[in-house]
Amino acid sequence: MLELARTVRFCLDDPRHAGAPPPRHNAFSAWPPMRGLGRYYQLLVVCRGEADPLTGYFINITHIDEAVRQAVIPSLAAALADAASDAGGTPGTPMGQLMRRLARAFPEPIGSALWRLGLDLSPHLSLHIGTADMDHVLLRQQFEFSAAHRLHVPQYSDEENRRIFGKCNNPAGHGHNYRLEVVVRSKIDAKGHVVPVEAVDALVDQAAVQKLDHKHLNIDVPQFAKLNPSVENIAKVIHDMLCAPLKEKLGVELAEVSVWETAKTVCTYRGE
Secondary structure, three states: OEEEEEEEEEEEOOHHHOOOOOOOOOOOOOOOOOOOOOEEEEEEEEEEEOOOOOOOOOOOHHHHHHHHHHHHHHHHHHHHHOOOOOOOOEEOHHHHHHHHHHHHHOOOOHHHHEEEEEEEOOOOEEEEEEOOEEEEEEEEEEEEEEEEEOOOOOOOOHHHHHHHHHHHHOOOOEEEEEEEEEEEEEEOOOOOEEOOHHHHHHHHHHHHHHHHOOEEHHHHOHHHOOOOOOHHHHHHHHHHHHHHHHHHHHOOEEEEEEEEEEOOEEEEEOOO
16 A cells, blocks of 8 residues: 655635735745745645555645645635635634545545645644544644753663763753644634644643753653653653643543654654
8 A cells, every 4th residue: 555645735815915826837836836924834645545556646635735736725715815714713624625635636536545734834833634534633733942052871881881872961951942743633623623723832841841841851850860862762851741631621532642853863653
């Protein structure tokens, strides 16, 4: 079974620039392109299936691009232009609608291969929905914190610690600017909304970020008093910090936590 993912970038115009889009010259950046103070989106389309034994193709990606522009872009534009729509919540129902409309816009048998849809609302916030769970949306939001730590195992000798951890065993510690992504699974309510982004932001900030930011993890954070603060353990600790509060206070499930220690190193923990 193959999974083929295609990202389609597009902009919805500032109303002052409404009308037929210009010729398609740079779809890598976005098409339709930005004109005026419009809105920029990225749509991730994931399909599952088997490749044709002769062509090696599973799906012609041009079919994905055209289906998105036929079914998704007009739907989002209409939703934004609808003055009577409820703009007070994080959209849940539109994700399911986009999934169904996109499936109908694909030529068969591609429509039945559509597996997951992800809509980037900003560089750090996205919504995802899958055909296996159309009643829920995965909300992915990112955060940052800065912290110092020292990688050291008391049971090992100083020489062994230096051999294993190298300069990360510096007795004074060292610091990182960490990036954190929290993914929650939220049910789409009767009004078509999912958990408010601002509620997730507030809870994650209070329950995790404030307890870690500008701290020396080995010294200031009780969870690391006897636990080596590797990026693997940091991801697990943050998961434990958030799992119960998200369920009890916001009624959502924590799907996963990812922590970037550097731009090249990330660890994801799903509680499994």
